[in-house]
Amino acid sequence: MERAGIPATTIQRLPLYLRCLLQAEEQRIPLVNSGTLAEMCGTNAAQIRKDLSYLGELGTRGIGYEVRALIEHISAVLGITERRRAVLVGFGRFGGALLGYPGFAERGFDIVAVFDSDPDKIGVSVGGLTVLSVDELEGVLQATGAEIAIMTTPGDVTQELADRLVRAGVRGILNLAPVRLVVPEGVAVRQVCLSTDLQVLSFHLAQNTL
Amino acid sequence: MERAGIPATTIQRLPLYLRCLLQAEEQRIPLVNSGTLAEMCGTNAAQIRKDLSYLGELGTRGIGYEVRALIEHISAVLGITERRRAVLVGFGRFGGALLGYPGFAERGFDIVAVFDSDPDKIGVSVGGLTVLSVDELEGVLQATGAEIAIMTTPGDVTQELADRLVRAGVRGILNLAPVRLVVPEGVAVRQVCLSTDLQVLSFHLAQNTL
């Protein structure tokens, strides 16, 4: 499968396409063309065709794209045909909220362990899981084979924990802590920072008040 | 002030620069050059200089940038010299977690109202605020003059609520609901979707297992 050479921006749009296609499938729509899919996604037809062309020749000229087949293809490229295991590090406000979020499981991601360093939280059981001590990080990661970590830890310990996670086999980190992580080659990091987003919004507000 | 013509990517990096500069100031560092700032931010010196040059000639050749002055400038461009008011729409798992998050206030964003449609939640008081009915949206927005909305609502009602928010004067939306919002010209939207981020991470995992 020709996966290399797909632009990063295309990859970031695939989950959106997937969501729209699943929606179409629910409505029993068997076929879409680039125009209608673009409308569903809020993009343009050329973008859709170009993006999908990177995954192979998935459409039929004069007809369009078969919804089910396209879902399969995109899922395969995103590597979510099998379920993926993730651990949650940090059981605070955000950590707790994320654990209860059904969206992860719906999209094929299973949270298989939760860690914290606060003795008051360790042992708490929630959603079928028990909060574990971060001391057990390495052992549990080995046992579960989880490859993804979602971090909602205080800023000052995040890099250190990330290092341990990587050493223990994690190769993808979704970081909600307001810290720029440094990770070795081959490990992917997605940084989420709501404060940053608010500041970008603020810029736009300031712009429009000239 | 020459704000137009600043690349969108530059704007998105300014909050990061700001964070690093505040950190430098805390360490009583009065002056930085593009090299050291780049290291703190995990970028390169050329990027820093180019970005800052869009804001004006803020440095001194042969010397570098004065930390305090740079903080002021970036804050001004981001429009966060005055505090900004935001409302939270949706008091569920995420909404509750966000309300307790001190990071917003620290960066100049005050959450001035919380809305929900669930009768069981309306009236609950939390962090000095009382959860209000979404029926009161328009009135409260007018009264508070909030320009930003943070949405953590169920997907199916989000667009509709966003329309009402925009009509009531909101011009920046931070959307945590897994829905692509359609908004009129002049309204800025930042979409946050953790599931999307996980799927992008999954792609990278799949890549490295070839």
Next chain:
DNA sequence: TGATGTGAAGAGGTTCACAGCT
């Protein structure tokens, strides 16, 4: 005929390399 797939043109950002100040 109708929609895809794609080379080519265009736009937007990043990196380079050096002129220009202090």
Next chain:
DNA sequence: AGCTGTGAACCTCTTCACATCA
């Protein structure tokens, strides 16, 4: 001498326009 500010080269992504094929 040292570091900024910036034109120019380079690269990446988006949009266009059309050849291509069912």
